[in-house]
Every structure is written in C-alpha cells, then in structure tokens.
Amino acid sequence: MTNVITVKNLCKSYGSTVAVDDVSFDVAQGEIFAILGPNGAGKTTAVETIVGLRRPDRGNISVLGIDPQRDAQALRQHIGVQLQQAAVPQRLKVREILDLFASFYTTTVPRDRLIEQWGLAEKRNAYFGNLSGGQQQRLFIALALINDPDIVFFDELTSGLDPQARRATWDLVQGVRAQGKTVVLVTHAMDEAELLADRVAIIDHGRIVALDAPQALIRRIQPDSQVRFTTSNGFDPALLQQVEGVNAVERHGSQVTVRGSGPLLSRVAHALAEQHMEPADLRQERATLEDVFLAATGRGLRD
Secondary structure (H helix, E strand, C coil): CCEEEEEEEEEEEECCEEEEEEEEEEEECCCEEEEECCCCCCHHHHHHHHCCCCCCCEEEEEECCECCCCCHHHHHCCEEEECCCCCCCCCCEHHHHHHHHHCCCCCCCCHHHHHHHCCCHHHCCCEHHHCCHHHHHHHHHHHHCCCCCCEEEEECCCCCCCHHHHHHHHHHHHHHHHCCCEEEEEECCHHHHHHHCCEEEEEECCEEEEEECHHHHHHHHCCCEEEEEECCCCCCHHHHCCCCCEEEEEEECCEEEEEECCCHHHHHHHHHHHCCCCCCCCEEECCCHHHHHHHHHCCCCCC
16 A cells, blocks of 8 residues: 655654654554554654654654654645644634634635534534534544545544544544544554554654554463353363363362464353353454553553
C-alpha cells in the first residue's frame, strides 16, 4: 500500500527534556494507525511536529509528499486535526463553529451534511457549552473533516468520556475510515488501540518500543491460547494432556491453567463435560497490549 506519512529519525527536546527520541515509522493510505503510550511519553509532541505545529530538532517528515516545515499551509488544506487541548468559545453555536472553521480552507464539505452525518442535527443551534461530552466529540470530528481531508489526526479523542460515549466515539472513528480517510489515533487507552488500529506504535520515554498489528504484537509475547478454571483438589491435570491442541496443563492449588492452540476453550469444555465436570469459571484468557508494553519496558502502561 502507498505510504501517506513517512517519519525518519524524528527528535524533539525541550531544554534537557527529550520528548521524542529518534522515532521512525510509516503510515499507509487508508489505515488506522495508533500511537499508544502513557501520558508524557511524547505522543502529542510527535503528532504536533508531524502536522507542522512544532519544529523538530532533527529528522525528516513527509505527509502526502509535503514537508510540514517547508509548506505547512499547503499541508493543512489536506489534513484534519483534533488535538488533545482542542477548545472553542462556549457561546458559539454548533453551526457557527462549523462556519468559522470552514472559512480557514479553500475546499470544504457542506456544513449541513456534516451536522446530519455526525448526529448533531438537533444541536445545530445549541451553544458549545451546552453540549454533552459525547456531542462535543462528535463536533470535533466534524470540524476535523470540514475540509474533506485525506488524513485525520485524533489526539486522546475519548479522554474523559463515559464508557457508553467512548464506544459510540469508536464507531465514529471507524466511520471516518469507512469514508476512505487515513486515521492517526493518539491514545493511552490500550483497549481503544487494540480494537480500532490496524497497526500500533507503542511509545515510551519518546522512543518506539514496539510497532506492528495489535494481534501480531500480542502473539509475540503469548503465542499460545490460555484457558483457566477452578476445580476441586481431586482433579487430575493428566485428563487434559491428550486433548487436541493442548501443549501444557498446570495446576496451582485449585486453579488450573491450560495452554495450547486452536479452539482451545471448546475442546477443554468438551473434555471436562465428558468427565462430568462443568466449572462455573471456565474462561479463555489472552495477553493484551498492556502485556506487550510490560514486556517491552518492564513496567505497566499505567505506572
């Protein structure tokens, strides 16, 4: 696929503080690319440099074939940006905000189309300050799309939202990609990156510590599936050793862990049922991007 963003050896410091340290990656056309890491990892600084809002100390950046430092104005006509600290006047109405942002660009999408598309029809005359958190996020998405961009950058789009609003916003992000846009998603939420992203760059202390598709990163640290259940002390782990796909069975007290491949949960459940055992807590567990971060850095994503 064609790369629409190329970043090579990007460095950015503030005095003695290194925010971005020799970062390199590409983003392919049409993908959702997530930049994942804890707060203060350098994610926002990297993105602000890529879109031309900050000047790098070293490195090369190309976005749609444009150097953000040499021709930032031309680049802004082709990208949409929703930054973490995005804000608009509280006493502007939704339609007024869209009209204001449309005035910044030479080519725009009709305001009313965006209002309808992003579920703001009943709020077109509402003041920004009277919108709910989810409605404000829908407006920010609409603003990022007002110039019909090729690439859209979302920085901590779901920060501060309740679980229902977060899930609704995830659907909106997938809807943006469905329109043929490339999406760069900056987040510290591992579940968000794992669900939405085609590929993830995990950043810690300004450096990329892992980069690949979420499931590929997870398989590297846990290639086997894992099933757990609790049973009585009389259970013999050898009963599961011959089940197809099982590689190992471990028991610690009443807790049994089965590792293997294929449809492991259903096979283990069937084998237990044949022994007239139906543990209530039978479950399949797998690694997450949190575990990938822990393997790469030696600490948790939230530490």
